[in-house]
Amino acid sequence: MHLLGSIAAAIVPVWLFAAYLLVQYALHEGYRFEQDAVQTARQVSLVVEGELVNLQTILNGLSKSAALANGDLQTGHREALNLVRATDRVVVLRDLGHTQLMNTGIGYGSNLPPVDPIADHDRERIRTSGFFVSDVFAALGSSNYRVQIAIRVPAPKGEDLILSISVPTTRIRNVMMPAVPEGWTVGVGDRDGHFVARSKLHEEMSGKPGLPEYVEKVVGRSGSFTSRNLEGTKLLAGFYRSSYSDWFYTANLPLSVAQAPLWRSLAAISGIGLLSLLVSIALGYTVGRQFTGATADLAARAEALGQQRKVEPLYTSVKEFAAIAEARWLRRSGPSPNAERSWKLCWIRYRRGSGSP
Structure with a gap:
């Protein structure tokens, strides 16, 4: 558990930083779509009104x-x-x-x-x-x-x-079509909110009133908003109102497309988090088995020492444990009463739970 905690302490800040970057990217992409919508509406207005000027x-x-x-x-x-x-x-x-x-x-x-x-x-x-x-x-x-x-x-x-x-x-529709980006729906409305032209379903929509809840959001010279269209699809819309004709131009994109970067970021965050968790558990389990195995072996040898039984050599990659085990064999090669008393005190403390072996 201590190892998993240490790994989490290293991974979680990095993961949070990555999550922050991904969320900021998603928000930036959403803002970019809003700006693209307004810019597309303005570009279409320039093309159409060039024809009107002609x-x-x-x-x-x-x-x-x-x-x-x-x-x-x-x-x-x-x-x-x-x-x-x-x-x-x-x-x-x-x-x-x-x-x-x-x-x-x-x-x-x-x-x-x-x-x-x-x-x-x-x-x-x-x-x-x-x-x-x-x-x-x-x-x-x-x-x-x-x-x-x-x-x-x-x-x-x-x-x-x-x-x-x-x-x-x-x-008007034919003139504006070259300025309509793929995947976008562009509409032109007159002062009363009736369709002048539309990049899709033009014949069905020209001369018809726009959706009131949509038209009422076209306020000011330019901006963006979300609304439903006549088909019931949730849209991200950008608009621009011309001072020359007093018509308004709108560029629309399904909100699901505009929000796709956010959902992709959330999926990436979840994937990174899950992967980090699995890797942490795997590393903690692998390293922890070696560590707890060495600890159990050292405890068994300490118990054997306390009971005056034969103590086998300890081979471990944990050098601190290896040093403790080696001290027993050094005592055997040169008996020392102080060393013997120290090991007995160590065993007593271990049995009472007041310290480590």
């Missing part, structure tokens, strides 16, 4: 058209149509109310259906910044969802007009 550049160029400035909508329609031909883009010129003046998705001269008025927050944004990025909306006469970017253009007379270009949400 669309705004197209609008800025079209807004310089002399035909639009002079109110020549037929020529303006033709110029806009040339810009978006063979693409999924649609250019619209409208007022702040319900009236469309031009729509490249509908032939010029056709009756243009009324549209919803510009929302108050978009009016405020276009008044202060000169442009806005819309929330996701369903295209007229279809179930396809689109988003648009719009700028203010001066009208020949009267109130300013809104020139916009829209793309389907599948375009």
Whole structure:
């Protein structure tokens, strides 16, 4: 038991230090996953909003058209149509109310259906910044969802007009996919918490509201949190909200994957502890057998000495025991009354349990 205690005294501090290092590593890995989630969301936002800026550049160029400035909508329609031909883009010129003046998705001269008025927050944004990025909306006469970017253009007379270009949400998904790391799920949400695009199940989710308990945690410019998704999977999520579009971008990873380093560390700690315990027991048993065997042999010889019986030589690797046993044979080679009395006193003390032989 003393040997096992000595071994434990040497091993336990090392084991605790190793456990501390492993736990710190696991916590660091968890923090790294949180930072990776936020960074991934931000990277996706840069890619998507680069596309939105390109669309705004197209609008800025079209807004310089002399035909639009002079109110020549037929020529303006033709110029806009040339810009978006063979693409999924649609250019619209409208007022702040319900009236469309031009729509490249509908032939010029056709009756243009009324549209919803510009929302108050978009009016405020276009008044202060000169442009806005819309929330996701369903295209007229279809179930396809689109988003648009719009700028203010001066009208020949009267109130300013809104020139916009829209793309389907599948375009947003296709643009962001190269920035989505393997194993991650990335989503884009508008101001109202509806899905604009999603790296997985896009067609099923685009235009649908996000899970309320998830969306309500998207607070501030960026951060991370844990929540369940629509499939019920526990997620580690990082988010970034853009000041350009006011959309938010999220990067999600199953919490089980993010916590895997912690569980691996705990398994390693348990394995190291169990292995150390088994090795300690084996070493203690092996060394202890030699030590206790030598002790028993020495005690037997001390008892034989006390009873004036023949004392056999003791061969042991414990040199202190060997020295005690050798003293008996030295006494035989040269008798000494003092040595004899010392050995008898040693035997008496051993029998009474007041000391060691």
